[in-house]
Amino acid sequence: MAAFQIELKHLERNPVEKDFRPSAEALKALFDDISDDFRLTNFDGFQAKVRAQMSDSTVHINGEAKAQFEYKCGRCLDAQRFDIDTEIDFVLMSEAVWSSSYAGHEEIELSEADLDVNFYTGDSVDIGELIREAILLQLPAFPRCPSDISDKCDARYNERIGTEALEVLEQNSLDLRMSAFRQLEIAEDGKLRKKGNGKKSD
Numbered sequence: 001m002a003a004f005q006i007e008l009k010h011l012e013r014n015p016v017e018k019d020f021r022p023s024a025e026a027l028k029a030l031f032d033d034i035s036d037d038f039r040l041t042n043f044d045g046f047q048a049k050v051r052a053q054m055s056d057s058t059v060h061i062n063g064e065a066k067a068q069f070e071y072k073c074g075r076c077l078d079a080q081r082f083d084i085d086t087e088i089d090f091v092l093m094s095e096a097v098w099s100s101s102y103a104g105h106e107e108i109e110l111s112e113a114d115l116d117v118n119f120y121t122g123d124s125v126d127i128g129e130l131i132r133e134a135i136l137l138q139l140p141a142f143p144r145c146p147s148d149i150s151d152k153c154d155a156r157y158n159e160r161i162g163t164e165a166l167e168v169l170e171q172n173s174l175d176l177r178m179s180a181f182r183q184l185e186i187a188e189d190g191k192l193r194k195k196g197n198g199k200k201s202d
């Protein structure tokens, strides 16, 4: 995701401020996998404003990210908007420096996940994934209407459940009518009659 790239040579002397405004294509690619639940909207309003600084080989990035999402309330199915305005704060370590410091130390077998540290390789850092993670952490696990309209949400939910219940009832009554037909059989004289009402030969 080159849309969030910072060249390290720019950081060598002074901190660098970046105002990332990625293209709609880059943003769609970044958030595509969650678009069934939360759809990024207002691409022009997306913003990641960061300050990057380097001490020795470690890069420290802080700032803020803004994004707008649309989602469907899991209860009443109404469309809602969710605005994110979150702080960004993370550290990236040089993978080369890290591995040369700890090369040969077999007892240290810590992975990136164990340490919650991010690494960079080469002469630039790409913070697209880290910004994405910071934003995803802000999204609600169970998308619902905002609490200030919970009455409306409840009403809509009951209305929807009522309609669904009615549909189920209609479906069942249809089955009941069909079951009345299933109790009929064609008699020897070609007329319909109820099963079991005919003369039995035994």
Ligand SMILES: [Zn+2]
Pocket: 073, 074, 075, 076, 077, 078, 144, 145, 153, 154
């Ligand atoms: Zn709702």
